[in-house]
Amino acid sequence: xxxxxVLTKDLIRLQIPVENWQEAVQAAGNLMEQxxxxxxxxxxxxxxxxxxxxxxMVLAPGIALAHARPEDGMLKAGMSIVTLSTPxxxxxAANDPVGLVIGFGGVDKTAHxxxxxxxxxxxxxxxxxxMLKLATDxxxxxxxxx
Amino acid sequence: xxxxxxxxxxxxxxxxxxxxxxTLDSVLKEAGIKAETFCSDEATSRGEKYDIVFTxxxxxxLFEGKPQPVIDINNFLSKDExxxxxxxxxxxxxxxxS
Numbered sequence: 144x145x146x147x148x149v150l151t152k153d154l155i156r157l158q159i160p161v162e163n164w165q166e167a168v169q170a171a172g173n174l175m176e177q178x179x180x181x182x183x184x185x186x187x188x189x190x191x192x193x194x195x196x197x198x199x200m201v202l203a204p205g206i207a208l209a210h211a212r213p214e215d216g217m218l219k220a221g222m223s224i225v226t227l228s229t230p231x232x233x234x235x236a237a238n239d240p241v242g243l244v245i246g247f248g249g250v251d252k253t254a255h256x257x258x259x260x261x262x263x264x265x266x267x268x269x270x271x272x273x274m275l276k277l278a279t280d281x282x283x284x285x286x287x288x289x
Numbered sequence: 290x291x292x293x294x295x296x297x298x299x300x301x302x303x304x305x306x307x308x309x310x311x312t313l314d315s316v317l318k319e320a321g322i323k324a325e326t327f328c329s330d331e332a333t334s335r336g337e338k339y340d341i342v343f344t345x346x347x348x349x350x351l352f353e354g355k356p357q358p359v360i361d362i363n364n365f366l367s368k369d370e371x372x373x374x375x376x377x378x379x380x381x382x383x384x385x386x387s
Contacts (some may be wrong), residue, residue: 196331197347202308202365210304237346237363247304256307265310267366268345 144220144256146261147288153178154223155281164233164241165178165214167225168209171246174223181248185216189246193233201235205276206266210247217248222262224284231289242276261288293324296339298348302330309343309365315370316351331340340376340382 154174161167172186188211201207201222211217223246230240245262249255265271265288278284297313299306317324329337331351342352343360352359360375369383 156367171310192300197297199347200305200347202305202345203367204364206366208304208308213303234345249303250320252303255303259304262310263308263366267312267368 144257146222146258146265149221149258150224150285150288151178152281152285154221155284156224157278157281157284158228159225160228161231164193164207164231165245167207167227167231167241168193168246171209171223171225171244175246175248177193178221178223180217180219180221180223182216182218184283185211185248188212188215198233198235198239201233201238201241203266203272204238205230205241206243206245206272207233207241208237208245208247213248213250215236217250220249220258222247222258224275226278243272290323291385293340293379293383294338295324295326295379296329296334296337296343297326298329298334298342298344298351300331302328302333305345305365306330307377309345309362312334312366312368313343313371315376317336317379318366319368320372320380321367322379324379326382341379343371343375 169189172189175181192211225244227242230242232239242274297306297310341358364370
């Protein structure tokens with residue numbers, strides 16, 4: 144399943160205001176929940192994962208990949224994208240502050256691999272990272288993933 | 290050449306570690322090194338056999354006191370950081386086993 148196959152307008156919110164990292168993770172999770180990809184318990188588990196395991200989900204400067212385990216309530220493999228009007232700290236010494244939160248979940252160990260690969264290829268280009276962090280138009284973001 | 294087993298660890302072994310593994314795989318491919326890379330989670334990683342482990346600072350403590358080298362990566366998307374911190378070591382360990 145490629146990233147373009149799973150990403151829709153409803154799964155992207157740009158330049159939203161949040162108070163803290165918890166709200167940022169919840170925003171990414173809520174998009175997946177509203178799209179029927181996961182239950183609300185999965186969204187809670189995403190927040191708990193950062194609390195319990197530390198901010199390792201901030202995988203590059205300014206970018207968090209928020210997720211939990213498939214069995215925490217993921218219904219269908221998918222991904223959401225949230226950018227923040229003001230970046231927030233996750234407690235990552237190396238990579239704070241975070242302005243881009245990718246919500247993500249798989250339903251087994253393999254179905255999500257292709258979409259993660261697409262994401263990694265897209266984000267390994269720093270021009271793409273910048274475009275995404277500054278974007279205000281959802282259609283333009285979707286087009287960038289074509 | 291020894292085929293190294295390189296473990297990439299994140300909390301659940303399926304998200305962040307998968308992204309780092311992809312970055313690592315492309316570095317290895319560019320350098321012409323054949324190695325087995327695999328993802329693991331915090332709990333499972335304790336029982337795994339490996340030659341080198343990649344993870345990020347918040348999880349480095351899991352591997353304290355272990356004999357194998359631990360590579361601590363800040364930017365999971367950066368091939369440059371992976372090359373800088375680990376490529377010489379990987380090349381050395383690969384050739385030692387020959």
